[in-house]
Structures are given as structure tokens and as C-alpha cells.
Amino acid sequence: MTDNLARRVLEEPATEQAIEDLHGVLDQLWLDAAFVPALDQMAFTTAVIESASNVVQHGVPSPGATLHLGVELTVSAERLTAVISEIGAAPHDPVPDLDDLPEPSLPGEDALLEDYDESGRGLSMIRALVTTVTVERQGDTNVWVLSRDSVQD
Amino acid sequence: MEFSTQDKGRYTEVTPSGRLNMVAAPKLREVIDGVVSAGGRRIVVNLAETTFMDSSGLGALIGCLKLARQSGGDLRIAAVQPQVNMVLELTSMHRVLTPHATAEQAFPND
Numbered sequence: 001m002t003d004n005l006a007r008r009v010l011e012e013p014a015t016e017q018a019i020e021d022l023h024g025v026l027d028q029l030w031l032d033a034a035f036v037p038a039l040d041q042m043a044f045t046t047a048v049i050e051s052a053s054n055v056v057q058h059g060v061p062s063p064g065a066t067l068h069l070g071v072e073l074t075v076s077a078e079r080l081t082a083v084i085s086e087i088g089a090a091p092h093d094p095v096p097d098l099d100d101l102p103e104p105s106l107p108g109e110d111a112l113l114e115d116y117d118e119s120g121r122g123l124s125m126i127r128a129l130v131t132t133v134t135v136e137r138q139g140d141t142n143v144w145v146l147s148r149d150s151v152q153d
Numbered sequence: 154m155e156f157s158t159q160d161k162g163r164y165t166e167v168t169p170s171g172r173l174n175m176v177a178a179p180k181l182r183e184v185i186d187g188v189v190s191a192g193g194r195r196i197v198v199n200l201a202e203t204t205f206m207d208s209s210g211l212g213a214l215i216g217c218l219k220l221a222r223q224s225g226g227d228l229r230i231a232a233v234q235p236q237v238n239m240v241l242e243l244t245s246m247h248r249v250l251t252p253h254a255t256a257e258q259a260f261p262n263d
Binding site: 056125 | 176
């Protein structure tokens with residue numbers, strides 16, 4: 001078991017405010033773990049906010065439940081890990097296949113502006129920003145686990 | 154996130170300050186829509202004070218660019234900070250939203 005050098009958590013109703021609060025929690029994490037290279041901080045922060053925003057924007061509560069966002073962020077000497085929980089969520093249907101995402105539609109050099117979509121980049125961005133990403137069902141919760149290998153300079 | 158808008162003569166400068174995330178993205182669309190409705194054709198989004206952008210923020214910028222072009226104008230971005238640049242390059246969107254070093258350089262004299 002690798003020792004955690006820094007750890008921060010958040011759990012609150014899955015609203016826009018939770019995203020603003022999560023930015024603050026990430027800022028605190030990097031104060032505690034200033035040794036993590038800036039590029040890793042930037043990439044990990046972006047992936048965590050994308051995942052949490054996905055929960056707030058697309059999470060569906062189970063009947064009678066209130067959807068909560070849970071985030072646990074840990075930093076070890078070699079790895080940044082985020083466990084992002086959609087608590088009280090209906091199961092994903094279908095479960096996102098993160099290993100087989102469609103290629104982001106990237107129009108050719110002579111493409112018209114209209115060919116560029118305004119949405120749909122979140123999952124492929126997450127995939128590109130972290131080393132591993134998994135999503136699974138645990139009880140009444142959909143759990144995303146993101147990890148990015150980060151070796152101190 | 155806060156927005157300031159300034160008429161610079163040759164162009165209108167919009168400066169979003171803070172994080173351009175899913176909360177701020179709809180506000181950016183409103184601000185740019187207001188500039189275009191008021192007759193603004195050349196718009197520079199000065200990102201010097203935008204410390205973070207996610208896919209929602211990027212989507213809003215693309216939407217704003219389309220709006221500006223549809224009204225016969227253009228929208229350009231300037232003073233991009235490292236995280237925003239990372240997102241632009243990761244998504245290859247720097248091809249349609251090319252960063253300019255400063256707001257003044259976004260629309261050269263012509």
C-alpha cells in the first residue's frame with residue numbers, strides 16, 4: 001500500500017455549487033502537495049472537474065433519492081487518484097465504455113466552422129488526461145476511479 | 154466568474170475573470186450574445202484572467218465564435234493561460250480558436 005501524502009474529500013448534493021466547491025478543494029490539495037509537477041496538477045484537475053461535471057449534468061437519481069457527488073482525492077509519491085461517486089444514482093444504462101470511446105470528430109483542415117460540435121468532448125478529454133479510468137456500480141452508487149501516474153521531478 | 158466588456162474602437166474586448174466551467178459557460182454565451190446584438194462585429198475574448206476552462210467552457214467559446222461569424226463578424230481569443238492552452242491543444246480546437254498573444258494583436262490594423 002502506497003502512503004498517501006495528501007488527501008481531500010467532498011460530499012454534497014450534485015449541484016453547480018458542488019463544482020465550484022470542488023475547485024476550492026483541488027486548490028487546497030495542491031497547497032498540501034505542491035511537489036506535484038504543474039503539468040500533472042493541471043491535467044488531473046481538469047479530468048476531475050470534467051468527471052464531476054458529468055455527474056452534475058447527466059447523473060440520474062434513483063427514484064426517491066437525491067443525487068450526491070462524492071469526491072476523494074489522494075496523492076502518493078507516484079500517483080494521483082480520484083474516486084468520484086454518483087451517490088443515489090440510477091445505474092448507468094449503458095455503462096460508458098471508456099476503453100472504446102468513439103474517435104472525437106475532428107473535421108479536416110478545410111472544414112467549415114459548422115462542422116465543429118459544441119459538446120461531447122468531456123469523456124475523451126478525461127481519457128487523454130489520466131493514465132487509467134474505470135467506472136463501476138457499487139450498491140446505490142456509480143463510482144469513477146481516475147488515476148494519473150506522476151513522478152516527482 | 155466575472156465578465157467585463159470594453160469598446161476598444163476597432164473591436165470589443167470581453168474579459169472573463171475566473172473559471173470558465175459548466176457554471177460560467179452559459180453566462181459567457183449571454184455576454185457575447187449581448188455584444189453581437191448591440192452591433193459588435195469584432196470581438197476579442199481576453200483570457201488573461203481565465204485560470205481554468207473545461208469542455209463546457211470550450212463549447213461555449215465555439216458557440217460564440219459561430220454566433221459572431223453568423224452575424225458577419227469574428228471572434229478571436231488572446232492571452233491564453235497554460236491550462237486553457239492545454240485544453241485547446243488536447244482537443245485540436247486551437248485550429249479554429251487560434252490564440253493571439255495580446256488582445257491588441259488579435260485584430261491587426263487593416
